[in-house]
Amino acid sequence: MGSERDSDWQEYYERTAGRPPRRTLLLALERFGAGKGRSAVDLGCGDGRDTVELLRRGWRVIAIDAEPAALERLKRRADLPPGAALETRCERFEDANWPAVDLVNASFSLPLVPPERFPPLWTKIERSLKPGGRFSGQLFGERDGWRGEKAITFLGRAEVERLLQRFAVELLEEEESDAATPYGKPKHWHLFHIVARKSSALTRSPAG
Numbered sequence: 001m002g003s004e005r006d007s008d009w010q011e012y013y014e015r016t017a018g019r020p021p022r023r024t025l026l027l028a029l030e031r032f033g034a035g036k037g038r039s040a041v042d043l044g045c046g047d048g049r050d051t052v053e054l055l056r057r058g059w060r061v062i063a064i065d066a067e068p069a070a071l072e073r074l075k076r077r078a079d080l081p082p083g084a085a086l087e088t089r090c091e092r093f094e095d096a097n098w099p100a101v102d103l104v105n106a107s108f109s110l111p112l113v114p115p116e117r118f119p120p121l122w123t124k125i126e127r128s129l130k131p132g133g134r135f136s137g138q139l140f141g142e143r144d145g146w147r148g149e150k151a152i153t154f155l156g157r158a159e160v161e162r163l164l165q166r167f168a169v170e171l172l173e174e175e176e177s178d179a180a181t182p183y184g185k186p187k188h189w190h191l192f193h194i195v196a197r198k199s200s201a202l203t204r205s206p207a208g
């Protein structure tokens with residue numbers, strides 16, 4: 001990931017091991033309410049802090065991460081529920097295809113694509129959501145301290161709002177803070193925390 005940004009995902013997984021599910025995922029789950037048989041894709045799942053929560057609640061999950069170590073760690077987790085409906089895929093999410101799902105979750109992962117690959121990725125996400133399905137996750141703002149990294153996408157608020165035009169926005173929280181990364185390095189964070197529900201009026205085209 002270059003000099004500013006840390007790239008050792010193995011170390012990231014070790015440093016964040018045992019952390020609870022992300023707030024954006026929990027809010028999306030709360031909005032879905034009770035109900036069984038729902039499906040999700042977890043993009044950039046890491047070692048599974050969100051994936052495990054979904055499985056624990058009876059969801060079917062396709063967990064996608066480009067890093068083999070992430071998926072190995074996820075599959076070895078002691079808190080994986082028995083009989084969990086988990087499929088893991090080791091690939092970049094901008095290249096991946098997945099079936100129609102109720103939830104696309106992407107916690108702190110979606111910005112990690114070059115800007116030219118972001119628009120088709122977002123279109124793929126939107127199209128893969130069933131009517132009434134949700135997106136939960138984070139995007140990076142244009143004042144983020146990693147701005148300048150070519151392999152990361154940074155967006156202004158107006159651009160984020162445009163992405164969410166066809167969604168009912170349930171959370172759009174902009175955060176600017178100075179706090180250490182999981183590696184202990186100081187960083188200015190500019191984040192958008194998002195939970196949004198796809199309008200039922202939108203029809204689904206095949207995600208591939």
Ligand SMILES: C[S@@+](CC[C@H](N)C(=O)[O-])C[C@H]1O[C@@H](n2cnc3c(N)ncnc32)[C@H](O)[C@@H]1O
Pocket residue numbers: 009016022043044045046047048049050064065066067070091092093094106107108109112113
């Ligand atoms: C900051 S971690 C977040 C992990 C987890 N979602 C969480 O909330 O803790 C980002 C994860 O995304 C994965 N990743 C980064 N870019 C990716 C890409 N283009 N395609 C698939 N996975 C990617 C990394 O391997 C890493 O596991």
